[in-house]
Amino acid sequence: MTFVRNQWYVAAYATELGRNLLARTILGEPIVLFRANSGRPVALADRCVHRHYPLSQSQLVENTIVCGYHGFTYGTDGRCVAVPGQQRIPRTARVTCYPVAELDSFVWVWIGDPDRADATLIPRAPWLADGRYTTVAGMEPLAARYGLLVDNLLDLSHETYLHGGYIGTPEVADTPITTEVDEERGIIRVSRRMADAACPPFYAQSTGITGRIVRWQDIEYHPPCLYLLHSRVAPAGVLPSPDGTDPDGFHVEVVYAITPSTGTSTYDFWAVARDFALGDEAVSTFLHDSNRTVVLQDVAALNTLEQVVAAEPPGLQELSINIDTGGLAARRMLARMAAGEPAPVPAAAR
Numbered sequence: 001m002t003f004v005r006n007q008w009y010v011a012a013y014a015t016e017l018g019r020n021l022l023a024r025t026i027l028g029e030p031i032v033l034f035r036a037n038s039g040r041p042v043a044l045a046d047r048c049v050h051r052h053y054p055l056s057q058s059q060l061v062e063n064t065i066v067c068g069y070h071g072f073t074y075g076t077d078g079r080c081v082a083v084p085g086q087q088r089i090p091r092t093a094r095v096t097c098y099p100v101a102e103l104d105s106f107v108w109v110w111i112g113d114p115d116r117a118d119a120t121l122i123p124r125a126p127w128l129a130d131g132r133y134t135t136v137a138g139m140e141p142l143a144a145r146y147g148l149l150v151d152n153l154l155d156l157s158h159e160t161y162l163h164g165g166y167i168g169t170p171e172v173a174d175t176p177i178t179t180e181v182d183e184e185r186g187i188i189r190v191s192r193r194m195a196d197a198a199c200p201p202f203y204a205q206s207t208g209i210t211g212r213i214v215r216w217q218d219i220e221y222h223p224p225c226l227y228l229l230h231s232r233v234a235p236a237g238v239l240p241s242p243d244g245t246d247p248d249g250f251h252v253e254v255v256y257a258i259t260p261s262t263g264t265s266t267y268d269f270w271a272v273a274r275d276f277a278l279g280d281e282a283v284s285t286f287l288h289d290s291n292r293t294v295v296l297q298d299v300a301a302l303n304t305l306e307q308v309v310a311a312e313p314p315g316l317q318e319l320s321i322n323i324d325t326g327g328l329a330a331r332r333m334l335a336r337m338a339a340g341e342p343a344p345v346p347a348a349a350r
């Protein structure tokens with residue numbers, strides 16, 4: 001599966017970055033992340049130019065990284081500022097410095113052509129850093145290609161089968177979806193609106209609703225990296241007011257950042273932001289643990305599927321039905337984005 005390089009990708013949560021060296025491989029490129037003295041996030045290629053020792057296993061000294069092998073020293077712009085045993089620093093002694101932006105509690109990096117890195121193109125997940133919401137979050141590494149996670153998230157009918165007892169009930173798989181592809185803005189929307197559904201434990205325990213519910217799942221996928229699930233839950237029959245306010249609805253914004261690591265591995269960043277039980281530790285712990293369990297169910301299934309897909313002969317056909325409309329639209333959009341890109345310049349040649 002090809003990567004779309006000229007895009008922003010989530011590299012880490014802002015809280016993961018400090019005066020420590022964090023290693024992440026994104027789109028096949030090893031990257032070291034840290035905060036400069038000023039607090040600004042920095043992302044450099046995680047490979048010393050000398051003998052390729054990982055800078056993430058080196059030392060951060062003020063605003064420099066001192067290579068842990070022979071001491072080549074790099075500034076926050078990636079330029080080498082000192083080498084051992086000589087005054088002259090070779091002109092080519094620098095590592096790639098990636099454009100970085102901190103937004104909505106994520107640290108985003110741009111892997112492709114740095115001249116095209118426009119931070120205004122970053123898709124937003126504002127709930128994650130909004131005091132009117134309480135958020136729980138995590139990241140699980142996936143030993144599967146990122147396309148399998150895109151398929152998985154765009155078709156939530158799997159909740160009924162893979163996540164029964166947590167977020168799945170029969171109505172999810174039984175209710176038809178509507179799909180809308182916004183080619184101009186590059187967004188895929190998939191909606192499933194259940195008027196009268198069983199309340200799964202995930203929502204029953206967190207909201208306190210005891211009976212049946214109205215359950216809306218409105219997906220907004222911004223390929224390649226950001227997936228939003230606007231979830232609304234309310235007692236059966238309770239709808240938003242005609243003026244658009246919704247005081248009796250419970251709103252959960254489920255956010256996934258899908259960051260390809262290698263061709264067969266992916267970072268699965270997940271966050272659950274709610275507008276009720278704000279600051280309630282017991283509800284936070286419950287939602288964190290439940291969602292992590294659900295994510296790990298997906299991880300187990302997708303890791304298995306990666307093995308299956310990798311062993312298949314090329315061109316083996318799948319059989320798609322209505323529930324796959326969103327996933328197929330996403331595949332087409334991703335393929336078009338990848339095809340529209342100039343040939344990648346290897347990091348070493350930049």
Ligand code: FES
Pocket residue numbers: 048049050051052053067068069070071072
């Ligand atoms: S490998 Fe980094 S200084 Fe030698």
Ligand SMILES: [Fe+2]
Pocket residue numbers: 152158159162163294298
């Ligand atoms: Fe799932």
